[in-house]
Amino acid sequence: MPKITFxxxxxxxxxxxxxxGQxxxxxxxxxxxPGIDADCGGACACGTCQVHVQAPWQEALTLPGATETEMLSFTSDPQPSSRLACQITLDERHEGLVVRVPTHQH
Structure with a gap:
């Protein structure tokens, strides 16, 4: 069970x-x-689960796909470190992962 810090x-x-696996x-x-709205339930269709993943954790994640990249363009104040939490599947490499929750999700 990886420990994750938001x-x-x-x-x-x-x-x-x-x-x-979740x-x-x-x-x-x-x-x-708080702050992870997940309005679409994980379908990569709303952008309300945006998080900011800082280095060195970015290297532990797969690259965002085309759908995620497009959805991020519609989010509030997207950053190079932005990811959709619904598109990150957790495994043992993510023990200790730290992410930041943006001020707004819409």
Missing amino acids: IQHDGATFVVDARL SLMEAAVQNNV
């Missing part, structure tokens, strides 16, 4: 235990992490 825009942190979005929703 840092809110105000600095508050939420550390959750995630299951291997998405980062599922881990956030199941643990009531």
Whole structure:
């Protein structure tokens, strides 16, 4: 079970235990992490599970696909570090992963 840290825009942190094979979005929703709205339930159709993944963690993730990249272009203030949590499947490489939750998801 990887431990994942979500840092809110105000600095508050939420550390959750995630299951291997679940998405980062599922881990956030199941643990009531504020700011991860997940309006589409993980279908990569809304952009409301955006997170910012800082180096060196970006190297532990697969590259975003075309659908994710397109959806990110519709999000509020996308950054080079932006990812959709629904598109990140957790495995043992993600133990200790730290992501930042943006101020707004819409």
